[in-house]
Amino acid sequence: MTKHFFGDTTVLLGRSLRHITRSVDTIITTAITPIAMMLMFVYVFGGAIRTGSDSYVNYMLPGILLITVASGVAYTALRLLMDMKSGIFERFQSMPIARSSVLWAHVLTSLVANVISLVVVVGVALLVGFRSGAGVLAWLGVAGILIVFTLALTWIAVIPGLTAKSVDGAGAFSYPLIFLPFLSSAFVPTDTMPGPLRAFAEHQPVTSIVNTIRDLFTQQPVGTDIWIALAWCAGILIVAYVFADISYRRRIS
Amino acid sequence: MGLTLTLRQPSMLAVMSIPPTTNQVQGPAIHVQGLEKSYKELRVLRGVDFEVARGSIFALLGSNGAGKTTVVKILSTLLKADAGTARVNGFDVATQAEDVRESISLTGQFAAVDEILSGRENLVLVARLRHLKNPGKIADDLLARFSLTDAAGRKVSTYSGGMRRRLDIAMSLVGNPPVIFLDEPTAGLDPQGRIEVWQAVKELAGQGTTVLLTTQYLDEAEQLADRIAILHQGRIIVNGTLTELKQLLPPAKVEYVEKQPTLEDVFLAVVGDDGNDRSVGTEA
Numbered sequence: 001m002t003k004h005f006f007g008d009t010t011v012l013l014g015r016s017l018r019h020i021t022r023s024v025d026t027i028i029t030t031a032i033t034p035i036a037m038m039l040m041f042v043y044v045f046g047g048a049i050r051t052g053s054d055s056y057v058n059y060m061l062p063g064i065l066l067i068t069v070a071s072g073v074a075y076t077a078l079r080l081l082m083d084m085k086s087g088i089f090e091r092f093q094s095m096p097i098a099r100s101s102v103l104w105a106h107v108l109t110s111l112v113a114n115v116i117s118l119v120v121v122v123g124v125a126l127l128v129g130f131r132s133g134a135g136v137l138a139w140l141g142v143a144g145i146l147i148v149f150t151l152a153l154t155w156i157a158v159i160p161g162l163t164a165k166s167v168d169g170a171g172a173f174s175y176p177l178i179f180l181p182f183l184s185s186a187f188v189p190t191d192t193m194p195g196p197l198r199a200f201a202e203h204q205p206v207t208s209i210v211n212t213i214r215d216l217f218t219q220q221p222v223g224t225d226i227w228i229a230l231a232w233c234a235g236i237l238i239v240a241y242v243f244a245d246i247s248y249r250r251r252i253s
Numbered sequence: 254m255g256l257t258l259t260l261r262q263p264s265m266l267a268v269m270s271i272p273p274t275t276n277q278v279q280g281p282a283i284h285v286q287g288l289e290k291s292y293k294e295l296r297v298l299r300g301v302d303f304e305v306a307r308g309s310i311f312a313l314l315g316s317n318g319a320g321k322t323t324v325v326k327i328l329s330t331l332l333k334a335d336a337g338t339a340r341v342n343g344f345d346v347a348t349q350a351e352d353v354r355e356s357i358s359l360t361g362q363f364a365a366v367d368e369i370l371s372g373r374e375n376l377v378l379v380a381r382l383r384h385l386k387n388p389g390k391i392a393d394d395l396l397a398r399f400s401l402t403d404a405a406g407r408k409v410s411t412y413s414g415g416m417r418r419r420l421d422i423a424m425s426l427v428g429n430p431p432v433i434f435l436d437e438p439t440a441g442l443d444p445q446g447r448i449e450v451w452q453a454v455k456e457l458a459g460q461g462t463t464v465l466l467t468t469q470y471l472d473e474a475e476q477l478a479d480r481i482a483i484l485h486q487g488r489i490i491v492n493g494t495l496t497e498l499k500q501l502l503p504p505a506k507v508e509y510v511e512k513q514p515t516l517e518d519v520f521l522a523v524v525g526d527d528g529n530d531r532s533v534g535t536e537a
Contacts (some may be wrong), residue, residue: 011378086365086366087362092423094357
């Protein structure tokens with residue numbers, strides 16, 4: 001039935017997108033936490049943080065964007081879990097469709113929902129003073145990295161979506177992901193951190209991704225960071241995809 | 254509400270004359286032999302055998318945890334059996350899963366409908382996934398048949414339990430699959446909802462569809478099924494028509510008992526609704 005893969009995925013994508021347009025609140029909740037954090041950092045802590053950058057909002061926006069995605073994918077896990085619990089997942093699986101399109105529709109929906117949230121957050125950032133001289137190519141680079149990052153985190157989200165027993169369980173995986181940017185170069189330069197923490201911060205995926213996006217925004221050369229960032233995203237994506245696939249096969253066998 | 258055990262032979266002939274959805278029509282609609290399934294240490298099915306004739310209603314009766322749902326899941330290709338063979342519409346569930354899925358529809362234990370979509374959108378969704386032409390017309394026809402036209406545009410989350418179940422069954426009929434599995438179709442329904450579902454199932458079989466239904470309600474099996482099999486401790490311990498099953502016990506003795514109305518009779522009389530005005534069917 002793979003001949004129907006694209007058609008079936010499109011039909012099911014249309015279904016989940018309707019879920020999003022009919023519960024706009026999920027997009028707003030996804031965007032509101034990172035926006036609140038951004039406002040707090042810019043207006044409360046920002047004045048006291050020395051980053052060597054002339055505008056703090058310019059410095060920390062990349063980290064806020066990653067937090068947006070990390071909280072957004074929690075809804076992907078939730079939507080998938082709801083399908084599992086309601087029995088509609090089984091109904092789809094017992095129909096003559098390309099079976100994998102059920103998962104792909106959720107993954108693409110996650111991508112669309114997160115892109116909308118990211119646009120909202122960038123919009124608010126512009127209102128509070130974010131400015132970038134980045135050209136079209138640099139913006140495309142930022143978009144590309146955020147999309148790959150979203151796909152990687154979405155495939156992580158698929159695992160609890162397929163296996164969690166409760167709604168709380170399905171969302172819990174996202175907390176460490178939301179927390180990770182705080183232990184990186186997202187909000188403060190890493191060189192003020194104590195040794196072991198600094199070592200962790202400089203070698204975890206968020207730092208290279210944040211640095212790359214920041215360099216693209218400030219028209220600095222991205223150096224090797226972009227390759228490290230892409231390697232992390234690709235690595236996470238592949239590993240998460242493999243584990244999601246295993247949980248999926250376990251579900252249907 | 255008397256017993257309606259009708260002969261299904263005429264409808265069997267009828268289904269032969271209708272061009273079938275799939276090309277394999279010989280033999281029983283469902284053939285199960287030696288089916289075994291364990292979840293870790295727990296042996297749920299220990300060699301299940303049964304056959305379901307085309308166009309008949311077959312009830313799989315058993316208490317909670319007897320393995321009814323496991324049988325249905327294996328037959329609808331959602332689970333793999335550990336041993337044994339199962340054929341649905343002539344196709345092997347293990348090796349010809351895609352052909353099986355083309356031949357069946359599953360209505361699971363919980364009304365598997367999309368709560369956020371409207372009733373009509375649910376039906377259109379299923380029609381599209383079955384790659385049918387005119388999904389809108391198919392949806393409208395089924396909405397009319399199941400007396401859901403007035404609620405068609407409403408979100409399913411506003412539907413009553415009975416309406417949800419009717420929509421659920423209507424979704425299973427999209428594309429007229431020759432075999433339908435109904436896993437505890439009336440679990441959690443009020444008496445009216447139950448009657449509505451029963452009428453829908455009877456109408457289905459009247460059109461030549463093979464129905465395998467699982468239930469833990471004895472009266473439901475009595476009401477609907479041509480044949481009844483009792484699944485107990487992982488095996489089919491009895492399989493036959495209602496009359497045959499009754500003959501297993503000593504002949505009935507005559508006792509005089511004051512006929513008391515059941516609470517269900519009272520409920521339906523007081524509510525003033527025997528389900529007919531919301532009934533499923535073409536008589537409206």
